[in-house]
Amino acid sequence: MSMKNSNDTIRNQTSGLPACSAVPQPTAPPRTRKMNICRTVVSPVVLYGCETWSLTLREERKLRVFENRVLRRIFGPKRDEVTREWRKLHNEELNDLYS
Numbered sequence: 001m002s003m004k005n006s007n008d009t010i011r012n013q014t015s016g017l018p019a020c021s022a023v024p025q026p027t028a029p030p031r032t033r034k035m036n037i038c039r040t041v042v043s044p045v046v047l048y049g050c051e052t053w054s055l056t057l058r059e060e061r062k063l064r065v066f067e068n069r070v071l072r073r074i075f076g077p078k079r080d081e082v083t084r085e086w087r088k089l090h091n092e093e094l095n096d097l098y099s
Contacts, residue, residue, distance in 0.1 A: 034074045035098075042070060071098055 046066065053059075071094045077086040078093070089097070 031074060038070055038074065068094055 046063070055063075068091060072089055075089055075094065075097055078089055079085070080087050
């Protein structure tokens with residue numbers, strides 16, 4: 001069988017299949033999915049065995065910094081109303097959005 005005949009055969013066999021563009025899109029917004037992943041996967045992995053830890057203030061701060069970094073990555077920058085420039089979210093804003 002020649003190459004041209006095999007390409008025609010494949011084209012004829014796949015012509016009745018639906019297009020790939022008809023794939024349904026997920027219904028949850030990306031931010032919601034990211035928050036669910038953060039709560040169910042990232043936090044338990046980071047805090048594994050924490051019952052036996054004796055945390056110092058320095059280590060508590062490192063955990064807080066890590067959590068804020070993840071939340072900033074999820075929520076992204078915010079446009080300042082006055083200066084019209086993009087800026088990082090402040091810790092209070094992150095806590096309001098996360099809680």
